Amino acid sequence: MKPRHLKFLAGGLVVAGALGYLIFGGLQETLVYFVTPTELREQGDSAVGRALRVGGMVEPGSIQWDPRTLQLNFRLSDGVAAVAVQHRGVPPDLFAEGRGAVVEGTVTAKGVFQASQILAKHSEEYRPPREGEGKAALRERFKSLLKEQPGS
Amino acid sequence: MASRSSRLMLPLGLAAGAALLAGLYVGLVRAPADAMQGEVQRIMYLHVPTVLVAYLAFFVVLVGSVAYLLTRRERWDILAHASAEIGVLFTVLTIAAGAIWGKPTWGAWWTWDARLTTTAILLLIYIGYLMLRAAVEDQARGARYAAVVGILGFLDIPIIHKSVEWWRTLHQPSSLARGALDPVFYPPLALNLMAFALLYAFLLAQRVELGNLEAEVLRRRLEE
Numbered sequence: 001m002k003p004r005h006l007k008f009l010a011g012g013l014v015v016a017g018a019l020g021y022l023i024f025g026g027l028q029e030t031l032v033y034f035v036t037p038t039e040l041r042e043q044g045d046s047a048v049g050r051a052l053r054v055g056g057m058v059e060p061g062s063i064q065w066d067p068r069t070l071q072l073n074f075r076l077s078d079g080v081a082a083v084a085v086q087h088r089g090v091p092p093d094l095f096a097e098g099r100g101a102v103v104e105g106t107v108t109a110k111g112v113f114q115a116s117q118i119l120a121k122h123s124e125e126y127r128p129p130r131e132g133e134g135k136a137a138l139r140e141r142f143k144s145l146l147k148e149q150p151g152s
Numbered sequence: 153m154a155s156r157s158s159r160l161m162l163p164l165g166l167a168a169g170a171a172l173l174a175g176l177y178v179g180l181v182r183a184p185a186d187a188m189q190g191e192v193q194r195i196m197y198l199h200v201p202t203v204l205v206a207y208l209a210f211f212v213v214l215v216g217s218v219a220y221l222l223t224r225r226e227r228w229d230i231l232a233h234a235s236a237e238i239g240v241l242f243t244v245l246t247i248a249a250g251a252i253w254g255k256p257t258w259g260a261w262w263t264w265d266a267r268l269t270t271t272a273i274l275l276l277i278y279i280g281y282l283m284l285r286a287a288v289e290d291q292a293r294g295a296r297y298a299a300v301v302g303i304l305g306f307l308d309i310p311i312i313h314k315s316v317e318w319w320r321t322l323h324q325p326s327s328l329a330r331g332a333l334d335p336v337f338y339p340p341l342a343l344n345l346m347a348f349a350l351l352y353a354f355l356l357a358q359r360v361e362l363g364n365l366e367a368e369v370l371r372r373r374l375e376e
Contacts, residue, residue: 033265092258120257121258127186
């Protein structure tokens, strides 16, 4: 093998090794985008004060929303553990009970999660609205009303 | 040579333009809105075709780069270079459309999850590819270095594709791969995909012709 080829082979191996490490080593550890409420519970007091993301389902019946103060309280659950979340602000449109959400913020000493940002996590499913369903259906009906108007 | 490709250029451009207009109409007017997201889901008809065409463009860079290293024929290098530029354009469009979609649905323009981060890396790799080409004085040497980047850079695409399965992300898994897209959305999506593929073909043909002219100018200068 010519030394020139050897050089390329060595370079290629270094790049492949670095990519492999990024994928299966380094990124695996650092690219944990959010922890689950169960993992948060396992971390105990060591989680207090650190910047964190927690992901889970918004527990049905847990949302308390005061539109005057913009104070939003709810519980985020993974079916095993749940964490109480407090946030001041308006959540995104897709935020709702029984749906996925990721919250950014810190855990206080009391064990409450103070969220600086609420992110709605939606599923990969897309389908048209069924008969009489949702805002989209209302708009469709509105369109049909317009069409039925005489002279238009 | 030039006249033959110019004759093809006009019908290709017209076909791309017509398909884009038809795609806009079908995507914005004919297709139903999503039950959960409402009208904003229509951004899918821009976001998904642009990213798939960007993948296609970088695949062409891969093919051109391999062929150039094997044959050292300039035409393969011109093809790879042209496709990389258009791939960067489509990646920027994908990220922009994704941000516009993310704000109303997720509540954020951007977040550093694995899908978005690996896509940002893709953009940086091919911007690096273009910068490398511009930075190396010697034409043949620049083409050789760029070809190596063009081959290795493509490795990021399977990582992007699998990112939503390997790591926890805010971005949802692939609707197409999981069959989670209602079949009613297939025709508008397919039409828009075809439209953007035609646009890619048109831009590529234009850019390759420009690359040929650039190479011709360089050759004549060297002869003087």
